[in-house]
Amino acid sequence: MAKAIILVIDSLGIGHAPDAAAFGDVSANTFANLAIAFHQQTGKAFKIPKLSSLGLVSACEQASDLTFPYEGVLPDKGAFGYAAEISTGKDTPSGHWEMMGVPVLFDWGYFLNRKESFSKDLIEKVNKATNFSGILGNCHASGTDIIAALGQEHINTGLPICYTSADSVFQIAAHEEHFGLDNLYTYCEQVRALLDKENLNIGRVIARPFIGEDPASFTRTGNRRDYSVLPPAKTLLDKFSAAGGHVISVGKIADIFAHQGISEKTKATGLPALIDSTIEHIHRAKDNSLIFTNLVNFDQDFGHRRDPVGYAQALEYLDTRLEDVYQAMGEEDILFITADHGCDPTWPGNDHTREYVPMIAYHHNISSVDLGERSTFADLGQTLAELFELNKMPYGTSFLADLNFKK
Known part of the structure; x- marks a missing residue:
């Protein structure tokens, strides 16, 4: 064959x-x-x-x-x-x-609240696990739309953009240069471990890196990485x-x-x-x-x-x-x-x-x-x-x- x-x-x-x-x-x-x-x-x-x-x-x-x-x-x-x-x-x-x-x-676990998708308790645990002071986003969103809306604030504050959708996903967008690609991957790995520890049954944590210096030039790159649970x-x-x-x-x-x-x-x-x-x-x-x-x-x-x-x-x-x-x-x-x-x-x-x-x-x-x-x-x-x-x-x-x- x-x-x-x-x-x-x-x-x-x-x-x-x-x-x-x-x-x-x-x-x-x-x-x-x-x-x-x-x-x-x-x-x-x-x-x-x-x-x-x-x-x-x-x-x-x-x-x-x-x-x-x-x-x-x-x-x-x-x-x-x-x-x-x-x-x-x-x-x-x-x-x-x-x-x-x-x-x-x-049944997968989902973040069903479209406007405040992640609970305060979960955000606190994410911040503690990743050693960050907060997140941006916390909503259902299109990846390109939320990068255009929050990309500049992300660059200015250094806080990751966290969002979800109707799928069982926790997505993190971050700038490849200002935030760092390796830092994004590490952050995603820490979130993946936390979600597993909390038994939330979330299918994927997805790294969504982007480049550019303003909303008109922000572009997602091919360095996306999905952190999936095992079949x-x-x-x-x-x-x-x-x-x-x-x-x-x-x-x-x-x-x-x-x-x-x-x-x-x-x-x-x-x-x-x-x-x-x-x-x-x-x-x-x-x-x-x-x-x-x-x-x-x-x-x-x-x-x-x-x-x-x-x-x-x-x-x-x-x-x-x-x-x-x-x-x-x-x-x-x-x-x-x-x-x-x-x-x-x-x-x-x-x-x-x-x-x-x-x-x-x-x-x-x-x-x-x-x-x-x-x-x-x-x-x-x-x-x-x-x-x-x-x-x-x-x-x-x-x-x-x-x-x-x-x-």
Whole structure:
């Protein structure tokens, strides 16, 4: 067996999930709604010939009974379906862990107060643990918005900007030069240890470094770091690595899995660099490798910022790069394209949306295959377990037999 490649188009939901009502997300549809908004705002249909040929549009139409404007073709060389999530949340770790065979069947802890998110008691404990006199922020916020609003005060006072969202996260923004990147990482590690000690069950502490000298120039950098709790059980990555496989993380994958089951990691900033790094690894990775890439920009740059035009243009760019991915793949390589949750850029607020995600597979000898509705993201992990001849995962149903793939 040569290589498997997973591209996670972070937040590309394709229609509200069966349990969307419980999340207030009925009628959310990241893919369809951004296509409609792009057409309304530009007068054009966005161009996705390769993604449509893989069956992405068809999967969305099946999942949502919606049609929308696009320039593309009917499916002709990919297996396509749509998968629901069984994890309790609609966050990044839950989605990724479930696709690797370990759904999150417990409730995360959350900071629910949107304006005073962290209690006075917790802030006092944070200050004591970190030896700081206070924090800025203490609210639900978009990362770019809160940096613009508080970045100057942060530089002047030296106090970290702490905020959260509807996800189970404690986020800390700080200036790379004035505060120091190493100091930010140390602060995050101290907060991570405190949250664990307090048994708050918060999924991630996230370092959000930025640069610039005023609100107009403040820009987040690629030195983000996620401090995640461990998955509740061994994932497909753990099993594959233990069996001698080589797992290559591109982007934030290693952080999401708390660096468990990861053999090699590559950080990259921006969509072009993430795709370039993935292609480089496809070229040089040895047999029995899994290249796992998270394309975070779809979520952080366009989904959360509610920018459907930017999201559509990013999908157009990804579409143009798929041929480069195909060309790098060997005859025995297989590509999977999926997502971890939705983040509808036309939806109220700036949080994730509970949606089906695409489940797409491609190899050089595949014909169009309709995989239909999948009951869990874990079908991907089960398929990889069969592909790499590992013991079955506790969750998921393999669709390898549907792919006409000769190992």
